[in-house]
Amino acid sequence: MEKSRRNFIKNTAIASALVATAPAKSFAILHKDMQPDDQTIGHGGFTYKADKSWAKISVNSNPLANCHEMVQDSKGRLIMLGDHTHNNILIFDKSGKLLDYWGTSLPGGHGLTISKEGGEDFLLLTDCGWALDRTGNNYGQSGQVLKTTLDGKLIFAIGHPRTIGIYKDDELFKPTETAVAPNGDIYVADGYGSDYIIHYDSKGQYIRHFGGHHNTNKDHNLVNAHGVTVDTRDKNNPTLICTSREENCFKVFTLDGKFIKRIDMPGMYVCRAVVNEQNIYAGVCWSKNAEGKRFDYSGFVTVLDANNKVVSNPGGAAPVYKNGVLQQTLQAANPIFQHGHDVCIDEDKNVYVCQWNAYHTAPVKLTRV
Numbered sequence: 001m002e003k004s005r006r007n008f009i010k011n012t013a014i015a016s017a018l019v020a021t022a023p024a025k026s027f028a029i030l031h032k033d034m035q036p037d038d039q040t041i042g043h044g045g046f047t048y049k050a051d052k053s054w055a056k057i058s059v060n061s062n063p064l065a066n067c068h069e070m071v072q073d074s075k076g077r078l079i080m081l082g083d084h085t086h087n088n089i090l091i092f093d094k095s096g097k098l099l100d101y102w103g104t105s106l107p108g109g110h111g112l113t114i115s116k117e118g119g120e121d122f123l124l125l126t127d128c129g130w131a132l133d134r135t136g137n138n139y140g141q142s143g144q145v146l147k148t149t150l151d152g153k154l155i156f157a158i159g160h161p162r163t164i165g166i167y168k169d170d171e172l173f174k175p176t177e178t179a180v181a182p183n184g185d186i187y188v189a190d191g192y193g194s195d196y197i198i199h200y201d202s203k204g205q206y207i208r209h210f211g212g213h214h215n216t217n218k219d220h221n222l223v224n225a226h227g228v229t230v231d232t233r234d235k236n237n238p239t240l241i242c243t244s245r246e247e248n249c250f251k252v253f254t255l256d257g258k259f260i261k262r263i264d265m266p267g268m269y270v271c272r273a274v275v276n277e278q279n280i281y282a283g284v285c286w287s288k289n290a291e292g293k294r295f296d297y298s299g300f301v302t303v304l305d306a307n308n309k310v311v312s313n314p315g316g317a318a319p320v321y322k323n324g325v326l327q328q329t330l331q332a333a334n335p336i337f338q339h340g341h342d343v344c345i346d347e348d349k350n351v352y353v354c355q356w357n358a359y360h361t362a363p364v365k366l367t368r369v
Helices: 002-021
Strands: 040-043 046-051 067-072 078-082 089-092 098-102 109-117 120-127 130-132 138-140 144-149 154-158 177-180 186-189 196-200 206-211 228-231 239-244 249-254 259-264 268-270 274-276 279-288 300-304 310-312 340-345 351-355 364-368
Touching: 040 310, 046 310, 067 109, 078 109, 109 177, 120 177, 177 228, 186 228, 186 239, 228 274, 239 259, 274 340, 279 351, 300 340
Parallel strands: 067 340
Antiparallel strands: 040 046, 046 364, 067 078, 067 351, 078 089, 089 098, 109 120, 120 144, 130 138, 144 154, 177 186, 186 196, 196 206, 228 239, 239 249, 249 259, 268 279, 274 279, 279 300, 279 340, 300 310, 340 351, 351 364
16 A cells, blocks of 8 residues: 555656646546547446546646545535545536535545435545645655534544554554444544554444454454445345455445455455445456556446346456356456546436546546446
8 A cells, every 4th residue: 555655656746747737627638548438338237438527627726636535415416525635525516517615634535424414414534644745745644534514614523543542552543434324323444554443433432443453263354444334235234344455355244343254356456335225336446467466557446236246347347257256357458447446326326436546637427328
C-alpha cells in the first residue's frame, strides 16, 4: 500500500501539470485511456455504456485529487468524497450537474457512508490519515471518523482507539471505511492501520473489535481491511462483509464479529462491497496479470449475484468458473478504468465509479443497457 502511495505522488505531479493546462469543461480529457464512450462493457445481464464526461465540473473551480467514494441520499442526489481540501464533498444530480460542495479539513478523505435515522440522512466520513502536503510530498498521520449532517455540520468524531485503551502504542489507526447496522451501530474498518473492525454503538461508544493479524485461525485475520458493509439481504440474519484486499477476498462475519466464511475473488484487489437488492457490486482497485503479479492501472468493476457468484466484470474479463471455482480475472484487453475504488448504484441500476490515482478524473457513469 505504501509503495502504491509513493507511485501516486509521482503520477500526481505529472497529472497536476496537465490539469493546469486543461480546458475547464471536464476532467474526462485527463483519462489515461481513450476508449470510446459508446462501447458496451460488462457481461450477462449487467452490461453498460461508459460516460467519462458525466460530471459537469471545472478543473478551475472544483479540483480533484482522488474520487474515493460515493453514496446516494434520500433525495436521489449523489454525494462524493475525495481528498482535495478545496472541496472534500461534491454533490451531483444524476445528470452530472454539480449542486453543492463543501469540506476543507479531510486531506485523507477516503470512506463515505450514509445513515438514515428518523427520516433524516447523516454522513460518516473517514479520513485515512494518508495525504499530500502543500509541496506534494506524501505524509501519514492518525486517521479519524466524523459523523456529520448532509451539509457538513459535525455531530461527533471517533478518534484513535488508543485513547480508550483498546490499541497498543505501536498499533496504527488509519481507518478506511465505515458501515451502519439496522440498529444504528457503527463498524469502522481500520484498513490502512491495524486491520481491525471496530464496533461502536450509534453514539460512538466502543463495544468490541475483531479481525487484525493475530488470530489462531488465519481465516479470522484481515489483511488490508479496506471495506466493511452490513449485508441485509437476509433481513432475519444480517451479516458483515469485510474486505481483505491483499488476500483477494471478502470475509463474512456475524454482527458480533464471529467468522462465517470467505468469498474468494482471485486476482482482484477488491474495495468495499456495495449491496444493492440481491447483488453485490465492488470496485477492483488493481488486478493481476497473466503471470499472477499485481500491476498499476489494472482496475475494473465486479458484480456478484445473490449466491455470491461473479456474473459480470465491467472493464474486466468475463468471469470463468471451473468446477465451481472462480478463476483469476484479468483486466479487459481494452481497459476503461485505472483503479476502481468505489461504486454507487442508482434506482435505474446505473453505476457510478469513483477512481483512485486516475489522473484527477471525476466519477465515470455506467448506464445500464
